[in-house]
Each structure stands twice: as structure tokens, then as C-alpha cells.
Amino acid sequence: MSDGGPRGTPPPRTPAARRRALGLDRGAWFLLVPALLPILVLSVGPLLYAVALSFTDARFGRTVETDFTGAANFADLRLDPLFWESFRLGLVWSLSVTALQLLLGLGLALLLDQNLRFGWLARTLALVPWAMPEVVVGLMWRLVYHQDAGILNETLRRLGVLGPDSGNIDWLTDLSLALPAVVLVGVWAGMPLTTVVLLAGLQNVPRELAEAAHLDGAGVWRRFASVTWPALRPVALSITALNLIWNLNSFGLVYVLTQGGPGGKTRLPSLFVYEEAFTYGQFGYAAAMGVVLTAVVAVCLTVFLRKSLRETAP
Known part of the structure; x- marks a missing residue:
């Protein structure tokens, strides 16, 4: 006979057991x-300090007084067209880079999953x-x-894309080419991680199901859609959400390439916050921008966690 409570409930802890458990909890902490x-x-700590700073008019200077301004920075930010244009560019950048990283990384992972020589x-x-x-x-x-000395223009000239009389393309200062050029670099730099994660996920795809589908006459695309992708989807969702968050926070790569130019065409939100703080010395206003961006990232993270828990729930 059990000396505990009803079936399925643990027996009550004695004072000594509670003390031992509390000791273990303290040790774990x-x-x-x-x-x-x-x-x-x-x-x-820095996040809480930035939140506090966003409600002040903090500016650069050792003798400048800082006053509490309430939500004035956020009210100004709501009407700042430069910030919202930067935010729009940040969304275009992050969504483009993340989507291309997933598509190209998936293709490369499927290729590397084959029994290739070397x-x-x-x-x-x-x-x-x-x-x-990133700096390198x-x-x-x-x-x-x-x-003038770039290998890309020289390659295009040798292939005949650029004629002998046409000038070289200035990829990073052309208003229409700067953002696509930077997106290409972001995809190149971040795709390997996506590839490795998806390649690891492909190792868990049941091979016997793919072989059975092949024996039933299913083609390559049908096997991928019915067998490979359902098993790979949780991994793809996770790495895509993380890539989106990282790309929204991207700074170093774009700063080294263009410093936000030309004409602000690659001024991502993180670069705009940096300029506002360390070029113009408006620390309070820059902190308000950072708080807004942090809230956006937090929303993306919440959606990712809820989706992940839903995918892994039994």
C-alpha cells in the first residue's frame, strides 16, 4: 500500500526533504x-540603462545637463521620416538576406548531403x-x-558584359546598385551557417521513407515535398528566425562596406542609431531608436519561440 496521497500524486515532503531540496536549489543557483x-x-544592465536614457535629452558633453523629457523622444521618432526610411531599408535588407540565405543554403545543403567525391x-x-x-x-x-581595380568589373569586361568603351561600374556608390551589392555580401557571409544547420537536419530525415517513396515512383520534387521538407521544417524555421533577428541587428558588415551611403541608401537602423549617438551626440534620441528596434526584435523572438514550441509539442 502506498503511503502517499491519491494515485498519481507524489507523497508530501517532510521538512528534512524540503531542506535538502532547498539546499540543492541554492547550489544550482x-x-x-x-x-x-x-x-x-x-x-x-546596458539595456535597462538605454531604456532609462531614452526618456531623457542626454547629449554629448561632460558639462551638458540631462533632463527627464518623458516620451518626447518617442513622439519625435514617430514623426522622423529619416528613421522610418532607415527602418524600411532594414526590413528590405533583413528579409532579402534571410530569404536568400534559406534558399541558397538549402540548395547547398541538399548538394552536400549527397555522396560526393571530396x-x-x-x-x-x-x-x-x-x-x-565581418570586418575582413x-x-x-x-x-x-x-x-578600377576590382575583380568583378574586370571579370565582366573579360566576359564582354562591359564593352571596351564603357566605364567601370562603381557598385558601392551607385544609388540603384549599392543595396543589392550589400545584400549579396550579407548572403555570402551568412549562408554557411544556414547550410551547416540544414545539413545537420538532413541527417535526421528517415532514409527508409525516401527509399520507399522512390520505389513507389515518386520523383525528386515529390520526395522532397512529402518526406524531406516535413522532417526539415522545424530546423529551417529555427535558423530562419535566428537569421532574421541577426540581420535586423546587422551593423559591422554594412558599416565597413558603405557606412550607410550613398545618400543613405544602405543606412540600416543600427547605422542610423550609431550616427545619431556618436556623430551628432544625441544619446537620448539614439537610445529611443534602440528601444524601438529592441522591441521589434523581441516581437520576432516571441513569434519564433511560440512557433517552435508549437512545432515540438507532442
Whole structure:
């Protein structure tokens, strides 16, 4: 006979058991301190400070007084066309880069999943762009896009796309080409991570189901839509949501390539916040921009977590 309560309920804890459990909980929290402390100091602390700063008129200068202004910064931000144009460019950038990373990364992952000769070498080379720092990637692609000495213009000229009498294309200062050129670099730099994650997801696709579908006469596309994609969808959703968040926060790559030019055509929101704070010294207004962007990222993260939990729920 059980000495506990009704069937399915655990027996009540004795005072000694509760003390032991509390001791274990305290020990677990003590072990978590080294991991939580850097997060509190480097992430939560600056975030709370930025929120507080967004309600002031803080400006650059040691002797400048800072006053509480309430929601004045957010009211000004609502009517700032430059910020909303930057926000629109940020959405175009992040959605374009994220979509292309998924499509091209999926294609490359499917290719690398085959029994290719020197497949290990191809997988290693696919990681090279991701292993390079953003500053290095930006400097390298600035050389590629260089108007006079860039390899891209020289290649187009050798292929006959550029005639002998036509001038070279200045990719990063042309108003219509700067954003697509930067998007291409963002896709190149971020696609390897997407490829590796999707390639890992492909390893969990049941091979016997694909073989059975092949024996039933299903074509390549039918096997992908009915077998591969349903098993890969949770992984694809996760990496796509994370890529979207990272791309919304992108700064270093675009700053090295164009510094937001030409004419603000590549001024992403993070670059606009940086300029407002460190070029014009409007720290309070820049903090309000950062709070708005953080709220947008938080909404994206919430949607991602809810979708992920729904996908993994039994």
C-alpha cells in the first residue's frame, strides 16, 4: 500500500526533504552565477540603462545637463521620416538576406548531403565565409567591388558584359546598385551557417521513407515535398528566425562596406542609431531608436519561440 496521497500524486515532503531540496536549489543557483553575471552586466544592465536614457535629452558633453523629457523622444521618432526610411531599408535588407540565405543554403545543403567525391573538402570550404570576421569580409568585398581595380568589373569586361568603351561600374556608390551589392555580401557571409544547420537536419530525415517513396515512383520534387521538407521544417524555421533577428541587428558588415551611403541608401537602423549617438551626440534620441528596434526584435523572438514550441509539442 502506498503511503502517499491519491494515485498519481507524489507523497508530501517532510521538512528534512524540503531542506535538502532547498539546499540543492541554492547550489544550482550558485553554479549558475558565473554564466548569469556576464549576461546581467553586459546585456541586461546596458539595456535597462538605454531604456532609462531614452526618456531623457542626454547629449554629448561632460558639462551638458540631462533632463527627464518623458516620451518626447518617442513622439519625435514617430514623426522622423529619416528613421522610418532607415527602418524600411532594414526590413528590405533583413528579409532579402534571410530569404536568400534559406534558399541558397538549402540548395547547398541538399548538394552536400549527397555522396560526393571530396565531400568533406566541400563541407570545409563552405564554412570559410562564416569563419571570417565581418570586418575582413567587408574589406575583401570592397576590393571585389572596387571601380578600377576590382575583380568583378574586370571579370565582366573579360566576359564582354562591359564593352571596351564603357566605364567601370562603381557598385558601392551607385544609388540603384549599392543595396543589392550589400545584400549579396550579407548572403555570402551568412549562408554557411544556414547550410551547416540544414545539413545537420538532413541527417535526421528517415532514409527508409525516401527509399520507399522512390520505389513507389515518386520523383525528386515529390520526395522532397512529402518526406524531406516535413522532417526539415522545424530546423529551417529555427535558423530562419535566428537569421532574421541577426540581420535586423546587422551593423559591422554594412558599416565597413558603405557606412550607410550613398545618400543613405544602405543606412540600416543600427547605422542610423550609431550616427545619431556618436556623430551628432544625441544619446537620448539614439537610445529611443534602440528601444524601438529592441522591441521589434523581441516581437520576432516571441513569434519564433511560440512557433517552435508549437512545432515540438507532442
